[in-house]
């Protein structure tokens with residue numbers, strides 16, 4: 001991003017599970033950074049103009065025929081380089097050392113003995129030069145490249161970290177980006193501040209100012225249509241764009257018939273009355289429900305919903321006039337997944353995502369949060385003075401209740417789910433748990449169970465409560481909601497919601513489960 005000058009770090013991605021965590025840690029050190037694929041050309045790297053480069057880990061072995069390697073000219077840029085895990089191995093391999101597949105692989109916790117407490121390992125909060133780190137490797141550097149010295153070791157790896165002070169290259173076998181490496185954040189901060197000389201200036205106020213200027217420049221005199229869901233990302237995007245271009249912004253909120261109880265009214269009220277924005281409310285519930293009738297396959301549902309959203313936006317554009325831009329709340333994880341070196345990853349579920357719009361759509365895209373993580377978007381929202389209820393809302397997927405009524409969707413089943421879901425959220429809020437939980441919702445199961453109510457036999461639906469804790473939605477654990485709260489929720493749902501006679505609690509983590517059931 002041109003507005004951020006050279007006070008930034010470049011991360012080259014070799015396919016590690018943790019590349020995004022490296023980016024988070026660098027940003028937590030208040031230095032802007034971007035991830036680029038490992039094979040990015042030296043011209044692009046030079047143009048980006050970072051003050052240092054981090055080479056991520058990765059699944060490959062440097063011996064593999066197709067081992068991913070960076071443009072070797074990165075070693076001649078005169079910039080400090082830090083290699084992590086595979087990044088260390090590739091430095092060892094390409095700079096004249098020797099890497100070998102070790103008989104003793106290291107996974108998980110390891111004790112690191114630091115042999116030199118300078119620069120990268122300065123100011124660590126440790127005793128006896130020993131710190132706990134997290135490892136995940138089979139290969140290791142067995143012989144130092146010329147000019148390098150070992151600066152830390154473990155029982156299994158005599159060269160667990162190395163550096164070449166003159167060429168300003170550092171490399172570590174463990175993962176400093178994961179929380180289990182207790183002093184990892186300090187090490188990464190040492191690299192970006194002390195070694196690369198970056199100033200800790202990245203903050204949301206700077207971001208907002210430079211984004212507003214950029215939006216004005218990009219949009220010029222044109223008008224913008226913003227797909228607004230009332231969720232965190234698009235709401236904060238709408239407020240930011242409104243600051244930049246005022247009434248040339250029109251928001252479109254689509255009622256796809258799959259929203260939660262009272263949601264449509266609440267979103268319209270907030271954005272029309274509170275923010276005084278041009279808001280177009282499009283009730284498209286009939287067309288969505290018609291298209292979904294008789295469909296029970298989750299992937300088919302997702303595709304139908306994703307496509308229908310696009311048709312609705314195009315229809316609205318035809319009716320409301322000329323809009324050059326379509327704005328949406330795309331975040332960094334969405335963007336980066338499409339450039340990851342992991343290659344075509346397995347399709348677990350097709351996330352409805354306007355980012356997957358066809359090439360020939362009649363809009364240019366405006367995505368002000370392409371560089372941000374969700375918690376950063378929340379900070380932008382707070383900085384823009386947005387209320388807690390919007391900024392700290394649980395994420396809600398575009399396909400909405402359509403993927404929470406398992407099996408065939410009908411208006412009746414959606415209504416049953418809406419009531420149960422409403423009770424669940426109400427009780428979570430009352431128990432003061434809403435902010436501790438990443439996401440909580442009810443799933444209506446395509447299962448009828450026998451019950452007894454008022455001495456009468458019932459044969460009605462079962463529903464499942466789903467509540468998870470998470471940082472980024474990529475991994476999640478089931479939330480440990482106190483039994484008393486669960487008991488109250490179950491009681492209320494069974495008593496108050498006609499059509500449900502049994503409530504179960506989902507205790508699956510992600511992985512191996514996912515957060516949504518479809």
Ligand SMILES: Nc1ncnc2c1ncn2[C@@H]1O[C@H](COP(=O)(O)OP(=O)(O)OP(=O)(O)O)[C@@H](O)[C@H]1O
Pocket residue numbers: 226227228229230231232233234235252253254255256327328329330353354393394395396397398
């Ligand atoms: N009902 C809707 N009407 C209009 N646009 C929508 C609707 N649902 C989703 N979108 C668009 O799809 C994008 C992706 O949805 P997503 O759920 O990831 O983000 P969000 O709703 O803005 O935030 P959150 O993740 O907190 O729910 C939104 O940013 C928005 O632009």
Ligand SMILES: O=c1[nH]c(=O)c2[nH+]cn([C@@H]3O[C@H](COP(=O)(O)O)[C@@H](O)[C@H]3O)c2[nH]1
Pocket residue numbers: 302349350351352353395396397398399439473474510513514515516517
């Ligand atoms: O906008 C969205 N469109 C979708 O199609 C979609 N599918 C899942 N989600 C949300 O993504 C997070 C991870 O969900 P899963 O563990 O179920 O994959 C959770 O927060 C889910 O609610 C979606 N969001």
Ligand SMILES: NC(=O)CC[C@H](N)C(=O)O
Pocket residue numbers: 016056057058059060061084085086087136137138139140
């Ligand atoms: N996490 C990593 O970067 C692993 C590097 C390499 N694949 C190994 O097993 O040693």
Ligand SMILES: [Mg+2]
Pocket residue numbers: 229231232395396397398
């Ligand atoms: Mg949403």
